[in-house]
Amino acid sequence: YGDPSQKIDYVFKLVLIGDSGVGKSQILSRYARNEFSLDSKATIGVEFQTRTLVLDHKSVKAQIWDTAGQERYRAVTSAYYRGAVGAMLVYDVTRRQTFDHIPRWLEELRGHADKNIVIILVGNKSDLEDQRAISIEDAKEFAEKEGLFFLETSALNAVNVETAFSTVLTEIFNIVN
Ligand code: GDP
Ligand code: MG
Numbered sequence: 001y002g003d004p005s006q007k008i009d010y011v012f013k014l015v016l017i018g019d020s021g022v023g024k025s026q027i028l029s030r031y032a033r034n035e036f037s038l039d040s041k042a043t044i045g046v047e048f049q050t051r052t053l054v055l056d057h058k059s060v061k062a063q064i065w066d067t068a069g070q071e072r073y074r075a076v077t078s079a080y081y082r083g084a085v086g087a088m089l090v091y092d093v094t095r096r097q098t099f100d101h102i103p104r105w106l107e108e109l110r111g112h113a114d115k116n117i118v119i120i121l122v123g124n125k126s127d128l129e130d131q132r133a134i135s136i137e138d139a140k141e142f143a144e145k146e147g148l149f150f151l152e153t154s155a156l157n158a159v160n161v162e163t164a165f166s167t168v169l170t171e172i173f174n175i176v177n
Helices: 024-033 096-100 102-112 136-146 161-176
Strands: 010-017 048-055 058-065 086-092 118-124 149-153
Touching: 010 024, 010 102, 010 161, 024 048, 024 058, 024 086, 024 161, 048 161, 058 161, 086 096, 086 102, 086 161, 096 102, 102 118, 118 136, 118 161, 136 149, 149 161
Parallel strands: 010 058, 010 086, 086 118, 118 149
Antiparallel strands: 048 058
8 A cells, every 4th residue: 555655745644433342443454454353452552554545646644543442431632633634433333322422422523623624424334234223314314414424334344444534535635725
């Protein structure tokens, strides 16, 4: 993914937020390294991962931050949000509680981050259709009301992970250009 010697035109910081176990680390590892692990402990300790992409002949480095198990309410520090221009707000489509907590995460995000931050709501684990607890319609309605982009993803099957990141990155790119 990307030639390390190339010149970087932009660095965009994105943050991943949402309850523990929703798949944030696996979404990131799918995007940054095209890897997936069923063992959630496999990706602890890394502050952020990067991936460089080209948009409109400019090279953009996405620096994507992942919580290292600080998902307890208000345990994510303001340093985590500082400078972020994009956010991925993740819930698990099979666990209603993780969707019910989204307004709380949104409030925390809006309290800490820049007011122009680009946010996408992501319902992960779309591969577990038989265990679905949140309908696409309900999530869409919430996203529209709050002015968020919305997609369902599967980090396991690599569905919509690329699209989710490129949606946010393209929107940020269009804002700064
Ligand atoms: P985090 O706490 O939000 O970082 O969640 P993790 O990325 O550690 O994932 C928690 C668990 O969900 C792990 O066992 C993952 O393998 C699993 N998981 C993550 N994404 C998916 C997915 O898209 N589909 C399925 N079936 N499991 C997933
Ligand atoms: Mg994690």
